Amino acid sequence: MSDVTYLKNLLGVHPNFPKKGVTFLDIFPILRNPIAFETLITHLIHHILTNNEIKPDVIVGLDARGFLLGPIISMRLGCSFVPIRKGGKLPGLVEVVKYEKEYGIDEFEIQSDAIKPGQNVIVIDDLIATGGSAHAAGELIKKSGGKTLEYVFIVGLPFLKGHEKLDAKSYWIVEAED
Ligand SMILES: O=P(O)(O)OC[C@H]1O[C@H](OP(=O)(O)OP(=O)(O)O)[C@H](O)[C@@H]1O
Numbered sequence: 001m002s003d004v005t006y007l008k009n010l011l012g013v014h015p016n017f018p019k020k021g022v023t024f025l026d027i028f029p030i031l032r033n034p035i036a037f038e039t040l041i042t043h044l045i046h047h048i049l050t051n052n053e054i055k056p057d058v059i060v061g062l063d064a065r066g067f068l069l070g071p072i073i074s075m076r077l078g079c080s081f082v083p084i085r086k087g088g089k090l091p092g093l094v095e096v097v098k099y100e101k102e103y104g105i106d107e108f109e110i111q112s113d114a115i116k117p118g119q120n121v122i123v124i125d126d127l128i129a130t131g132g133s134a135h136a137a138g139e140l141i142k143k144s145g146g147k148t149l150e151y152v153f154i155v156g157l158p159f160l161k162g163h164e165k166l167d168a169k170s171y172w173i174v175e176a177e178d
């Protein structure tokens with residue numbers, strides 16, 4: 001069985017969560033299984049190293065599930081991990097962006113000195129739906145002077161066309177159907 005089929009079969013599928021009309025795709029069953037988690041991380045590292053000519057300086061993880069993937073990937077690649085958090089949770093000087101996602105409005109922040117001008121960044125998150133979160137992350141990276149090389153996800157919902165909003169290429173392992 002391919003990595004993609006193996007990981008896809010483990011995703012939790014929850015119709016009408018957190019609200020009617022949204023089918024929530026849950027990555028936690030993958031993380032519960034150490035073989036599956038290892039397969040996931042190895043797949044993502046292999047993808048990043050074979051599809052980007054430049055090695056990233058920074059892995060940016062999005063609050064909250066991007067935090068479960070980003071630090072492991074950054075340690076394996078030998079680069080920095082930087083979190084983008086929901087509003088009001090990061091100390092010190094921050095850059096702020098408001099954004100709209102699949103089920104509501106939110107605010108993202110990054111610490112102003114976390115990315116140095118000219119650094120190459122890869123964004124990691126569990127899932128792209130409308131692309132609102134990833135687009136907002138891209139805006140914060142730009143404000144910080146960084147350059148986004150790629151947006152990387154476990155799950156993509158390409159029928160929502162979220163990837164078309166982004167300022168760099170994107171990749172997801174598993175594609176969800178409409
Ligand atoms: O492409 P979008 O429409 O922006 O949706 C995708 C985002 O939504 C989810 O996070 P959520 O904001 O629900 O936060 P959580 O990780 O704290 O649950 C998911 O983890 C992505 O970050």
Ligand SMILES: Nc1ncnc2[nH]cnc12
Binds near residue numbers: 022023129
């Ligand atoms: N359908 C979905 N499943 C899991 N997380 C999400 N975040 C936004 N849309 C989602």
